[in-house]
Amino acid sequence: MTEHRDLKRLVRERMARTGESYSTARRHVTARQPQRSAHRESALVARLLSDAGQLAPHTGEPFTEAMVCGLAGGIGFLYAVFEYKGLPPLVTLVAQHHPDPWAPAALRRAGVAFTEAHSGSPAPATTALRRDLDAGRTVLCTIARGRLPWHPDDPFDADPYPVLVTAGTGDDIMVDDGTGTPRTLPLETFVTAWSAHRKGRHHRLVVTGERTGDPAVRDAIATTVAHLTGPVLGNAFDVNFGLSGLERFASQLRDERTKTGWARRFADPDALAAGLRRVHDCVERELTAPGATRPLYAEFLDEAATIVDLPPAAADAYREAGDRWHRLASAALTASHMRETALSRLADLADDVLAAERTAAGVIAEV
Structure with a gap:
């Protein structure tokens, strides 16, 4: 129930900010990734593209998880x-x-422009994240998986772990961990997980909405x-x-x-x-x-x-x-x-x- 109330609050705040209808604002806040998620990273990139309004030119539909997977090298x-x-x-x-790296490879070959950045400290990274969310953009961030409260902490797990931050308001953000259903998470908790992946250095990636070519x-x-x-x-x-x-x-x-x-x-x-x-x-x-x-x-x-x-x-x-x-x-x-x-x-x-x-x-x- 708490997550449902948080979702409604985020939707209404987006409506006030953008003038969108409830259904349109809700679609942006809780945009669903492909129905079947066989490959987590490909599903995240497919949703990132969908949230940015990018359609596959050969179908006129959202990029499939399979196409994203293959374009990344498969x-x-x-x-x-x-x-x-x-x-x-x-x-x-x-x-x-x-x-x-999966997402940059997939996006380059998809013919979609994107920006990618790192920050040495959390403050500028958090400011940039808020700026993108306020503009209605979904952000792909690389974190330490074990620092998310729903994952066990494994000191030997040093692999980069991408997630999508789909919306935020006040002290909370919405995080899609690959399930297609964003979870409400305190921003402070997220920044801790973001900072814990030291090699990532607060990595973030945003689709700019510009096309550079065909797949x-x-x-x-x-x-x-x-x-x-x-x-x-x-x-x-x-x-x-x-x-x-x-x-x-x-x-x-x-x-x-x-x-x-x-x-x-x-x-x-x-x-x-x-x-x-x-x-x-x-x-x-x-x-x-x-x-x-x-x-x-x-x-x-x-x-x-x-x-x-x-x-x-x-x-x-x-x-x-x-x-x-x-x-x-x-x-x-x-x-x-x-x-x-x-x-x-x-x-x-x-x-x-x-x-x-x-x-x-x-x-x-x-x-």
Whole structure:
């Protein structure tokens, strides 16, 4: 009830400020993101575009989550295992395109102008945020996730976490955390979360409402292919990216001899259980859409085919890859209960994924 009263107050204040009808003002304050949110960051950018009145030129409708995802680079792969004293090895798989910042990449290729800024201290950042909100603009901000009151605080969670600030009045703001339903939050609490992400330095991004061109679908696909099949950072860590990283993942699952193989690295049953849970979560929900983002990328390719010529098999190839990722993730959930065969079985499934990924990358490389 409190959130409902706050929402009505924000709507009426916007009506007084802009002269809009109640329904129009409410739409701006609580503008809904796409109905199904498979990928959190893409859904946020889709709503950011919608709030700014930006429509996809090829449909005349709001940008879909799938199109935003594909324009940002869509898919990728990163495999790494981090080891800290006194803790079990931490498995990290990143199945979405990485490491380009998601929103700027998507907006540039969408052909939409935006401004991006940082501030070293909270005061000027808060002033700029209030100015944008007073002008009716939705602002994308990068924060520390664990400082939001509805998330657990994790000292090891240093990943940037974007949210949308959709409206504000007095000492409160409305924050969309990717659910499509903004929550009322004290501005002071938000600024604490904003300041806690030190690398972000009060990062904020606003769509200016100007168009710079049409969606750069070919450039997006070319970047995806390049980072799946070739260097990403230009240094020795590149072995962990793309198809090379996926091959490394499968090889280490099967390795029973060296210290980097899973048999030795995860010899402790609890460590193995934690590692396998991470595999599942990284394929289905952490920094990804379900199925390692491949099903959503297939939707992007379906839509992109209405803009540029694409091989007919492109989307189907990534649907198949997504199915194989689902099978691997499902097997990882139960694998710790049958250790003797678990790693070999997972290695076989990873090889199946690798084969599908090579085929799919070869298809879109023709674009």
